[in-house]
Amino acid sequence: MNNIGFSGKKAGIIIAVTVCVVIGVFFLIRYLNDTSYTEDTQVVYVTDVATLTGQSISDGVVNRYGGIVESQETWSCTANSDYTIQAVLVEVGQEVTEGQALFVYDVNNLENTLEQQKIDLERLNAELESLKDTIAALEKESKSADKSLRANYTIQIKQQELERKQKEYDIQSKQKEIEVTEKNIANSTVTSQISGVVQSIRDSETQATDYNSGDTSFIKIIKTGELRVKGTVNEQNIGMLTEGMPVIVRSRVDNSQIWRGTISKIDRENQQKNTYADMYGTDNGSGTNYPFYVDLPTSEGLMMGQHVYLEPDLGQEDAGTTEGIWLDEWYVDESVENAPFVWVDDGEGKLVKRDVIIGERDTEMGTLQILSGLELTDLIAFPDENCAEGAKTEKAEYTTGGADGAYTGDENNALSEDNVGDGNNAPAEGSPAEDYMGPEVMDAGMAPDAA
Template identity: 25%
Template sequence: MKKRGTKKKSNKKSVLLILSLVLFGFVTVIFVYVGSGTEKQAEEKLIPVKVSELSKDTKEGANFLLSGTIKPKRSSELFLDASKGKVLETLVKEGDNVTKGQELFRYVSPENEFEVNQAQLEVDNQAKILQQKQEESAFKWNRHTERQNELNAATQKYNQASEEEKEALKQDKDAKAEQVQQSLEEARLAETEVKNAALLVEKAQINVNSIKEKFGDSTIRSEIDGRILKIDQDQLNTPSQSKDAFMQIVDDSALYVEGMVDEFRKDQLKLDQPVKIVDRSGSDQVWTGKVTKIDQLASSEDADKKEEENPNLSKYPYRALLDPSDTKPALDKNVYLSAEPLENEEALFIPLDYLVKENGKYYVWVVKNSKISKTEVAAEEVANQKYARIPSGLSADQEILLPQESLKEGMSISDHD
């Protein structure tokens, strides 16, 4: 009797275990079915979105930091040249505003001045000789003209004389003809001497110009409009020539940030892109501006090599104009330039997820009159960005869909509702 009771209890446990397994399997099947149906429904749910909505918050260009230095609009550095002589004093002082062509300082060199004066004296002497030759030539041509007039009168008298008078007049006429020929030769010789004297004057003047060019103009003038930033007065008392600039002139009516951008970030920097400039020393001062220049040729300079992550990268010079400010940064100050994204109302941008790339071409699914069409577009992927620029193929008022495997050409959106 005890064995039968034990067997009944064992059978009852087995039945309960089987029922539990069946129930668990049933619930699992329902969960998977419902879940897969939800995923399928989510996949097939099509939500058209206007391109303008996707593009309105995008901006062209990327946001990143560049190092740079504050530079003036223009700058001119003048170095002393010992071969031109000494500078005893300057005609301007630090802080003065100067204009282009204004005298700044003069060289004094007795040796150079003597050589120039000697050459100039030769020019003056040759010029006097030329003047004498010209006077002699003029005199001889006038005498030739007089002799020619005398010959003409003698010839006329001879022609009008009787046969008896002609014998005596012929001797006078022939003598005057010889005088005319002689005076002509003398005048022509004098004219040649004038030409030779003129060549000597020109040669002497060339020598003067060559000497002046060798020594240069003793008066140095400003090449730009600007302000005298620095005058190294110590160089006036130094006999040897310095490698440092003696005088520096700057036009700081506008200030710029100048620096280098590497090859990976060059295409992300755009002309007219707004920028923020901050002091690298940690000051809270912030200036604004815009990019005005990006060189297309890499620079060979090794600027900022210590700060480069990879010194082997090609570097391209850039320049950014600072907006006017009441508190200008100091020249040559080291700053960081923060490149802000550029507003571009004409450019359209869409997320990369909306693009389909096939055989090197880009497509988007466009909705028109509730029908789906796979449309080719021109697309430019922006480096390190999740958006692509669309130059052509789409308009802001068109609606597009996220790509799905179930999409087909000409399919109606209502088929997926």
């Protein structure tokens, strides 16, 4: 009995040890698997400082949009399609003053129309008087008629009353037509309500509507005075622009000549169909364009109707003129007091901490001045929970012209509808659109849009 008890205790010890070993092996394997996953698959994406600060624009990576200089105010008038225009007294590009005659209607036709309308009015009045006489006669007969016939007279009188009311309505309508015609004869010469420059005159014979913009204006005049720039952005890139954003207005002739302005309005309601891209066989899903407007503190050196480039002001024109690097503040970890650092790729695909020295702060723009510790060629990561010493890094790719929603230029906006006829922008005869884009705007996508 004693031997049996000892053997049972020994077996229990062996089983317990075995269970512990199995449990230990299980947790060891699980730990090794977790460690392997972290080291082999956890990647931290890094981006070069030049791209983050907008100073890689010299490489051609910048969104550019086509723009045209215009007045702060425009005035337009439509031609009455019911009447014929006898003569247009101005031409496109001509300066006009307030009250100056623009075009004249054919008064002869209007006078003939007026005569016919007066004849129609006399006829309606005569018919009305005849109906009144008929009603009076029926009422008189009804009073002396037999009772069995009075119901029939009542029906006839009501019918005549309805006709009388219709005649009275027709007379009122005809009188209004006569008033309009007389007013048009008196105002057969249409004058400008502002001083400015004639921007466009539609064909007086076809009077076709511009279905791209819904514009039915016959003559459009741009007011002289303060200038602004109208740009065009497609539906893919409209999210990259915001009202209040600073922009650079760049000359198409002299790349170094610039003006600075601010986006005052993005007009999302007046969509413009882009049909020009279809002519070039492109299918990038950007069939709708939207106008936006840039206000300028000064327009000295700009001319009405001048075609320009528009690009977000990312400090590209200030590169090299200011000390240090201005970086978005969220890339700098300041969790340790007086010891700011950034997460940088060490050149061998591993992430390391690097101390930086901070200068000034721009609280409005949310940027910091990095005086030392960082170069434009450095690859840095956004500080989050994945950042750790020795973490594997991979450079984030920024493609241009892609169809998968990656960062792209505005393929359809370099030549807006306003840019037609600009010799600097049209492709040479028989050449594809890309032949005239130029390297400086390659990534902005300079395919022309709807004319």
